Amino acid sequence: ASMHVALFELTKDRLPIEQRLPELEAALWLDPHDPYVRDVYAQELRQNGREQGGLQELTRSVAFAPQLSAHEALSSERVGALDEEEQQAVEDGLTQALAADWLKVAPELGAFYNALGRHAEAGRLYEAVAVKEADDDRKLRAFLHAGSAFVRAGELPKAEALLHQAIEIAPRDSRPYRQLLSQVYAGKEDLDGARMLVTKA
Numbered sequence: 001a002s003m004h005v006a007l008f009e010l011t012k013d014r015l016p017i018e019q020r021l022p023e024l025e026a027a028l029w030l031d032p033h034d035p036y037v038r039d040v041y042a043q044e045l046r047q048n049g050r051e052q053g054g055l056q057e058l059t060r061s062v063a064f065a066p067q068l069s070a071h072e073a074l075s076s077e078r079v080g081a082l083d084e085e086e087q088q089a090v091e092d093g094l095t096q097a098l099a100a101d102w103l104k105v106a107p108e109l110g111a112f113y114n115a116l117g118r119h120a121e122a123g124r125l126y127e128a129v130a131v132k133e134a135d136d137d138r139k140l141r142a143f144l145h146a147g148s149a150f151v152r153a154g155e156l157p158k159a160e161a162l163l164h165q166a167i168e169i170a171p172r173d174s175r176p177y178r179q180l181l182s183q184v185y186a187g188k189e190d191l192d193g194a195r196m197l198v199t200k201a
Contacts, residue, residue: 001031005040017048035065039073055089062093066105068112079115087116102132110145114152123149127162140169144179151183160184167200177201 008023024041031037038061046054061071068074073082074090082090094109106129113122126146133139143166150159163184166176177197185194 001027001034001037004030005037008040017044021045033064035061035070036072038064039071051085055085058086058089059093059096062090063096066094066097066101066108068108074112076111076115079112103129103138106142107145110149114149119149119153120155123147123153123155123158123162130162130165136169140166140173140176143169144175147176147179148183151187156184156187174201 004023004027008020008027011020011023021041021044024037024044027037028034028041038057042054042057042061044054045051045057062074065071068076068079072078090112091109094105094112098105098109106125110122110125113119113125123146126142126149130139130142130146133142143162147159147163147166150156150162160180163176163180166173167180170176177200180197181194185191185197
């Protein structure tokens, strides 16, 4: 596969794209899960007038490799530059991957939502993870992420309820108490609630 990618890159500015694309297609036939090659292929399709095909390949690339770090264009700094169609293609890929591996992919989709400022969606996703999770430590972390996301969304009552659920899971863990104090009660200027929480802690 790497030899086909090398031929594709070496013939840049020498051959028309119609003659170069088969090299990427051959590389993908040999190694269909390589996110770099499929991302390049998707980009080349879109740049050469095959918009729908390029978006479908972007979705397939993310579905095959749902880690955002595996895709150069999906770093936290670059996600915000995606247009609406690209955002939908990435979300579709992550959603497809989510069905196959919920616990592995949910943090990636949550990070994607947060990077786009879709904090309430991230919160709902993390809450769903927490409800499904059987392991107390992972359940706790999911509730903490959900609480933070709902705080960023401005939904403080929802964040408060979820963080109290986190306390019920691990009453001796200081993280949900700190999060409630610094993110929820400080935001609401609820001094009485803060005092009661400190006493409980």
